Amino acid sequence: MTLPGVPESFYWMQSPCGPVLKCRPLEWVADHVFTTRELQLSSADEWRRVGDFLGVAAVVTSNQVHGRDVATSRRGLPRALVRQDADVLVSDDPDVAIAVRAADCVPLLVADSSTGAVAAVHAGWRGTAAGAAAAGVQALRRAFGAKPEHLVAAIGPSIGPCCYEVGSDLVDAFAAAGYARHVIQRWFASRPPRRDAARRGLQPQARTSLRLDVAGANRDQLMLEGVPEGKIYACGLCAAMHLDVLTSYRAEKEKAGRLAAVIRARADSRQTPPAI
Ligand SMILES: [Zn+2]
Missing domain, CATH: 3.60.140.10 (CNF1/YfiH-like putative cysteine hydrolases)
Structure with a gap:
């Protein structure tokens, strides 16, 4: 180890x-x-x-x-x-x-x-x-x-944010809790679209994913x-x-x-x- x-x-x-x-x-x-x-x-x-x-x-x-x-x-x-x-x-x-x-x-x-x-x-x-x-x-x-x-x-x-893909429902939960939009943006990073997203027929909103830096x-x-x-x-x-x-x-x-x-x-x- x-x-x-x-x-x-x-x-x-x-x-x-x-x-x-x-x-x-x-x-x-x-x-x-x-x-x-x-x-x-x-x-x-x-x-x-x-x-x-x-x-x-x-x-x-x-x-x-x-x-x-x-x-x-x-x-x-x-x-x-x-x-x-x-x-x-x-x-x-x-x-x-x-x-x-x-x-x-x-x-x-x-x-x-x-x-x-x-x-x-x-x-x-x-x-x-x-x-x-x-x-x-x-x-x-x-x-x-x-x-x-x-x-x-x-x-x-x-x-870590490297391994913590989350859905936009979490962004909504933080917004509902009263955090400012710019603060939330800092905590949720967008991952670049998957290279094969278009080929796999994913909708635009499914091509990027969010990661939370908790x-x-x-x-x-x-x-x-x-x-x-x-x-x-x-x-x-x-x-x-x-x-x-x-x-x-x-x-x-x-x-x-x-x-x-x-x-x-x-x-x-x-x-x-x-x-x-
Ligand atoms: Zn990780």
């Missing part, structure tokens, strides 16, 4: 959970990890290994429903035993880690360098249209007083919420193109596993992080 190349802001490491991906600038603020397909996430024991690796007794997850609802873990408060329906988790509790799972959808981790509070966001196209990433930033502001300019974000592996859309949403562009790091990996390491629902259907994005709030909120 060859681990795919990543930008300098990311690195691979071997762990008891298999190879994992980490983001250097995010690491200055909060311990975190993006897992790979070697960790099946099908048993409590595997989640325990993730928790052990991050030094916590519990990893908080949610029922992901492709929305923008938020589940909050607070330091010193007893945790709810029932898993909530939520695609955004926020926490200032260093005794737990929070996690989202994804196969093609964007796993997004955010940490506040000032307070140490963290967010984990799961955003496929539905969650992206719903503004899950924006909901994560807003929840960090509301729950923990985070300022967007102090946030650092890492975007993990998801399906990671780019989430980066833009963070920026629209005030997170500085220079503090948003994307690993740039397309899950469908690295199936030996990652996993993709589009490529593998029901055989696809899940990747986890896991992050833990810093224990000492008064600590001054190094400049990044």
Whole structure:
């Protein structure tokens, strides 16, 4: 297995959970990890290994429903035993880690360098249209007083625009959600017409296809919420193109596993992080 190349802001490491991906600038603020397909996430024991690796007794997850609802873990408060329906988790509790799972959808981790509070966001196209990433930033502001300019974000592996052909119904869904036309155009790129389209008798509208840059859309949403562009790091990996390491629902259907994005709030909120 060859681990795919990543930008300098990311690195691979071997762990008891298999190879994992980490983001250097995010690491200055909060311990975190993006897992790979070697960790099946099908048993409590595997989640325990993730928790052990991050030094916590519990990893908080949610029922992901492709929305923008938020589940909050607070330091010193007893945790709810029932898993909530939520695609955004926020926490200032260093005794737990929070996690989202994804196969093609964007796993997004955010940490506040000032307070140490963290967010984990799961955003496929539905969650992206719903503004899950924006909901994560807003929840960090509301729950923990985070300022967007102090946030650092890492975007993990998801399906890339190279492999994510979509229909125009998705454009309509983003328009209905209120996004400006020029923003939508940025997120949906048109693929050139197939060379054999005319010969195959395809109608003009079927000759071009749309591709959604779902990671780019989430980066833009963070920026629209005030997170500085220079503090948003994307690993740039397309899950469908690295199936030996990652996993993709589009490529593998029901055989696809899940990747986890896991992050833990810093224990000492008064600590001054190094400049990044
Ligand atoms: Zn791809």
